[in-house]
Amino acid sequence: MRILIVEDDASVSHWISSKLHTSGHSCKLVDNGEDALKLIKEEVFDVILLDRVIPKIDGIQLLGLLANESHPPVLILSANDQTSDRIEGLRAGADDYLGKPFDFAELLLRLERLYCRTKQVASSNFIKIKDMIINLERHEVTRSGHRVDLTNKEFKLLYVLAEHPGQTVTRSMLLEKAWGYHFDPQTNVLDVHLSKLRNKLDGGSKNPIIRTIRSVGYALG
Amino acid sequence: MRILIVEDDASVSHWISSKLHTSGHSCKLVDNGEDALKLIKEEVFDVILLDRVIPKIDGIQLLGLLANESHPPVLILSANDQTSDRIEGLRAGADDYLGKPFDFAELLLRLERLYCRTKQVASSNFIKIKDMIINLERHEVTRSGHRVDLTNKEFKLLYVLAEHPGQTVTRSMLLEKAWGYHFDPQTNVLDVHLSKLRNKLDGGSKNPIIRTIRSVGYALG
DNA sequence: TTACTATTATGCGTATTCTGATTGTTGAAG
DNA sequence: CTTCAACAATCAGAATACGCATAATAGTAA
Numbered sequence: 001m002r003i004l005i006v007e008d009d010a011s012v013s014h015w016i017s018s019k020l021h022t023s024g025h026s027c028k029l030v031d032n033g034e035d036a037l038k039l040i041k042e043e044v045f046d047v048i049l050l051d052r053v054i055p056k057i058d059g060i061q062l063l064g065l066l067a068n069e070s071h072p073p074v075l076i077l078s079a080n081d082q083t084s085d086r087i088e089g090l091r092a093g094a095d096d097y098l099g100k101p102f103d104f105a106e107l108l109l110r111l112e113r114l115y116c117r118t119k120q121v122a123s124s125n126f127i128k129i130k131d132m133i134i135n136l137e138r139h140e141v142t143r144s145g146h147r148v149d150l151t152n153k154e155f156k157l158l159y160v161l162a163e164h165p166g167q168t169v170t171r172s173m174l175l176e177k178a179w180g181y182h183f184d185p186q187t188n189v190l191d192v193h194l195s196k197l198r199n200k201l202d203g204g205s206k207n208p209i210i211r212t213i214r215s216v217g218y219a220l221g
Numbered sequence: 222m223r224i225l226i227v228e229d230d231a232s233v234s235h236w237i238s239s240k241l242h243t244s245g246h247s248c249k250l251v252d253n254g255e256d257a258l259k260l261i262k263e264e265v266f267d268v269i270l271l272d273r274v275i276p277k278i279d280g281i282q283l284l285g286l287l288a289n290e291s292h293p294p295v296l297i298l299s300a301n302d303q304t305s306d307r308i309e310g311l312r313a314g315a316d317d318y319l320g321k322p323f324d325f326a327e328l329l330l331r332l333e334r335l336y337c338r339t340k341q342v343a344s345s346n347f348i349k350i351k352d353m354i355i356n357l358e359r360h361e362v363t364r365s366g367h368r369v370d371l372t373n374k375e376f377k378l379l380y381v382l383a384e385h386p387g388q389t390v391t392r393s394m395l396l397e398k399a400w401g402y403h404f405d406p407q408t409n410v411l412d413v414h415l416s417k418l419r420n421k422l423d424g425g426s427k428n429p430i431i432r433t434i435r436s437v438g439y440a441l442g
Numbered sequence: 443t444t445a446c447t448a449t450t451a452t453g454c455g456t457a458t459t460c461t462g463a464t465t466g467t468t469g470a471a472g
Numbered sequence: 473c474t475t476c477a478a479c480a481a482t483c484a485g486a487a488t489a490c491g492c493a494t495a496a497t498a499g500t501a502a
Contacts, residue, residue, distance in 0.1 A: 021321075067352065081322035088331050103304035109311055137388040139434050151458060152436040188480085189460060197480055214468070215479065409491090410449060415494060420444060435457075436490070 001025045001115050002044065004144065005079065006036040006059070007051040016049070023131065033057025037065060044146040045072045046115050049107075052078035052089065063092040073114040073125040077102075115186050127162045129221050130209055132201065134162055143201055145210075154197045157190075161210070161220045194218065222244045222336050223265065227257040228272040228298065235272070240325050254278025258286060258327040266293045267336050273299035273310065284313040298323075312412075348383045350442050351430055353422065355383055362432070364422055374399065377420045378411075381432070382441045391438040412423070413438065 004018060007013035008031045017027040028043070029038045032055040040048065048071070052059040059076060066074075073095035078085060081146045096110050127134040131144040139155055141148045150158065160177040163167055175190055194210070202208040211219045224241060229252045249264070251257045253276040257294040261269070269292070277300050280297060286413045287295075294316040294377040299306060314349040337349065346353040352365040360376055362369045381398040381420065383392055396411055415431070423429040432440045 024397060083327050086328045087324065087330060090327070090334070105306065106304045106308050106311075109308055113311070137385075139389050139437055153459070187461080192460075192481065195483095199482090212480070218474080291470075374448070408450080412490095412492065413494095416494095419492095433491070 001046040001111065003027045003111065004025050004036065004039060004043075004045045004048045005029045006031075006033070006049065006054060006062075007009075008032065008054045009051075016107070020108070021125050022106060031055070032203075033059070033062045036062060038069060040066065042147075044147065045141055045145075047111050047117070048072050048074045049111070050074050050076050051078055052085070060088060063089075063094060073118055074171075075107075075110055075114060103221050127165075129175070130200060130207075132209055133192045134158065137152050141201075143205075149199050150197070150200060153193050154200070155195055157193055159200075161218060164220075166219060168219045169212045193219060222267040222334065224248045224332065225257065225260060225266045225269045225293075226250050227252075227275060227283075228271065229253070229275045230272075231255065233423070237325070237328070241311060241329070244329060245253045252276070252278070254283045261287065261292060267333050269293050269295045270332070271295050271296055271297050273306070280311060281313045284310075284315060290316050294338070296328075296331055296335060315360075349384070350383060350386050353430055357375065362422075369421050371418070371421060374414050375421070378414055378418055379422075382439060385441075387440060388439050389434045389440045393424075395438065 004024055005013050005017055005027050005030070010031070013029050013031070017029055022028050028039065028045075030039060034056040036048075036050070036054075037057065046071055050059050050062065054062075054187040057065070058077075063074065074093070075096045075098060076094040077098055077100065078089070079100045082178060087098070089097050098107060098110060110146070125136055127136065132141045137142070138161075139150075141150055141155070141158065156178045157174065160174055171190060180188070198208070198210050209220060211221075213219055224246055226234050226238055226248055228237070228250070231252070234250050234252070239249055241248050248259065249266075251260055255277040257269075257271075257275075258278065271283065272423050275283075278286070280299075284295065284396045295314070296319060297310040297315040298319055298321065299310070300321045304326065307320070310318050316335055319328060319331060347357060353411060354363045356362070357380070360371075362371055362376070378395065379398045381395055400410065419429070419431050423431060430441060432442075434440055
């Protein structure tokens, strides 16, 4: 699971994240609501672990801001185990609630429950190559968690490449599959679109996912 | 909601049931595991409220017996709010947990959550996406509580989209499912109706529920 | 009729796609 | 090592396609 931990007490957040790591999950930590909001919009998480009392934007407020958007399920974490508090959290849109102090086993169990529930609903077919995920149904691509907006042609191109991961796909094959017919051999549409695709996917990254096989074609991964 | 209350302490169960009644729900009471099991097999409930410690068959045992069968979601109720206990309950197959003493408001909230969740999965008479609720029987739609009046076509369109929440539905699919004929490539009925639908659902809102996937189709949520 | 809905037609703004020129790279021949 | 040709990458502007809104028309039920 990819988990976002929003918690200002560093000792707590580090304890949780290390425990989660040993359980095989990956975490990101932020210590205030503002950064949390930013990260939620940028990256893809499976679950959010949210402390109620955090700087800048309070946990409940944060939930309010997320309310109308599609976001991962939220588990509220709070020192205050008063029922009134719990109600407030759930009403605000949290998916579950856990009061401190808590047992790590229970936390893990609840996180997994939230994860399974959404996975079940979302179960779509996708292609995964390295840290890139291509969601065929939603026409969506993410690279290391970040969403990448592609145009139709770019997506098609990527899709043709992704059908043969690792293998070299010739230029003529790409042209035929992505454009549908044999193109004027002296066009460079392919080059242009591949360039754009590369910018969006590999832009700045040091381990590019698109490889050029000179005078033959391209390959993924 | 039709709720089964399994609780041996009569004062507690009566308090809950009267409260639930005034909230507009119907309850049945049993005070032991054996009767509970029998009733669950005979009648249809939306949620089961299960005390952990009950005569004849213990709450956890009961969950074990139900494990392989299709049954309503279970909320465990227990005097023992130790985390180890909570874990045991969830592991045994409960859908949620609430420790005594508890606030009635929270109980109700949690029951409703369980109810909605399963309703959604069971694809019964309403679909919920974000803050929009589509009532299939009554042909009614509400967005963040407000009722939205839709025409027949608009509703059909929305319904086709809502059948695949989050996923991209292609234009041709929408045309075929909502209009029934094969797509005359130079019609824009779809665009017009979608525009109207969008106005009614998203009008002015900064959180649109209908997403455009350019040159492919549309998606909800 | 009067409302209301469904469809067709039209135009505008913008995102996307393509073209052609330019610049950058690569690898083999001299 | 240098040079050169073939290939690849990039850029900017032109051309196009697409989505969306608005208005006009046609159909339907109260």
